[in-house]
């Protein structure tokens with residue numbers, strides 16, 4: 230499990246050490262870590278001595294880090310050039326650079342093979358417009374975070390220089406794993422500067438391979454089909470029959486004990502043609518241990534009565550439930566309350582558009598300004614919705630945010646934009662359903678952690694599928710199998 234801290238929490242941890250008079254030591258540790266990564270990048274490309282490294286240097290401590298790093302690099306024979314972005318620079322850092330034989334210039338030299346972005350770190354407020362930098366050849370290494378990225382949210386209000394590598398100090402920051410911030414950061418390396426004991430609880434976590442495999446692992450030697458998880462799927466309609474196939478196929482690709490399909494004949498026939506092992510019928514009776522309801526259900530009376538039947542089945546047996554797509558537009562507050570009272574774990578899986586509609590309809594008390602919040606701070610938006618509706622929320626997008634009503638939050642970034650194609654959400658619903666079915670009765674992990682494990686598998690499978698060129702969502706189940714087979 231990877232953990233991240235908000236920029237605000239990291240600043241608070243720093244403050245404790247600054248107040249204890251350790252400011253310069255912290256900055257030198259950070260700068261040494263930055264210089265080490267820069268040296269590694271230079272060595273990977275050729276000789277170090279004589280090459281030009283430039284740094285865009287801001288007015289605060291982020292600029293100070295960059296100046297100290299340039300000073301260390303100068304001592305390795307690098308032509309170290311500071312390019313100030315404002316009227317002042319960190320005094321001790323500048324003195325160290327000049328003493329080491331570095332120089333100051335007013336523009337990034339064309340000869341620079343590597344550019345350090347040291348303009349803004351955790352002290353940034355609002356947007357920023359980067360200066361012109363020579364195009365092309367230079368590797369960009371961001372100091373702490375790419376300038377202009379909000380360290381708490383990942384929001385980029387103005388411009389940003391996309392980094393190849395970000396060397397971040399003290400702890401991985403939430404802003405480097407969410408949305409535009411994650412995209413701008415490139416590869417992230419964390420330099421330990423001794424903040425650990427002062428950091429407190431993490432802000433968000435990310436499920437990694439071994440955490441996901443603990444949910445989607447192989448069967449135990451004594452498993453039988455009813456102990457490996459039985460997933461009920463209520464998806465598809467005469468109008469959207471394919472959704473039923475996508476949900477069932479992706480769930481089966483994880484190696485469940487059984488998939489039970491409840492839906493109309495046309496969709497059921499397609500499911501059975503693709504997977505004769507599915508047990509199909511019009512209703513919910515059977516041995517399901519979790520349900521997925523919603524993909525391709527439509528919005529008519531029939532869709533509503535199918536949703537009601539699944540909700541009733543879950544309430545009766547205390548089963549976990551994934552509400553996706555059409556179900557998000559049909560479910561009522563009373564349904565969520567009944568599910569909660571029956572002890573059912575519920576995961577809502579909206580994309581941004583569905584989230585806004587859901588909040589407008591079921592949580593008007595938080596709707597004011599919510600669209601702006603969802604854009605600028607998807608973690609806060611998912612958290613607020615989960616807390617208000619009392620259900621786990623998996624918010625889909627370039628970053629997938631999984632938030633629980635108690636604030637526990639996972640952020641997953643494995644997938645790329647190749648996943649932006651019709652039906653991949655249906656596949657994800659099948660994976661979340663599978664995670665809930667196969668771990669039903671396992672009190673070890675929260676619903677939101679299981680949903681995050683499914684998002685890991687979905688994103689990783691998306692990347693795997695993309696290796697074979699552009700793809701449609703029907704290729705996802707095979708990619709899911711491949712990912713699980715390779716681990």
Ligand SMILES: NC(=O)C1=CN([C@@H]2O[C@H](COP(=O)(O)OP(=O)(O)OC[C@H]3O[C@@H](n4cnc5c(N)ncnc54)[C@H](O)[C@@H]3O)[C@@H](O)[C@H]2O)[C@@H](O)CC1
Pocket residue numbers: 243247252253255256257259260287288289290291292294348349350351352353354355356357372373374398422
């Ligand atoms: N305090 C310390 O000793 C340590 C700080 N660290 C570094 O210090 C950074 C934080 O330093 P600061 O608190 O000085 O903050 P920054 O250096 O991130 O930014 C503050 C400066 O930028 C200006 N500024 C803010 N927003 C701007 C905008 N939108 N456009 C243009 N200028 C803007 C401010 O007026 C101020 O001069 C961290 O990101 C990290 O790089 C590390 O060295 C670790 C130790």
Ligand SMILES: Nc1ncnc2c1ncn2[C@@H]1O[C@H](COP(=O)(O)OP(=O)(O)O)[C@@H](O)[C@H]1O
Pocket residue numbers: 554580624625626627628629644645646647648649650651652653654655656657687
């Ligand atoms: N730019 C992107 N980068 C990474 N993942 C993406 C991107 N766009 C969409 N996705 C993922 O693709 C899936 C799309 O789901 P959804 O919007 O429900 O589509 P559909 O309803 O067509 O199945 C989600 O898992 C989402 O996180």
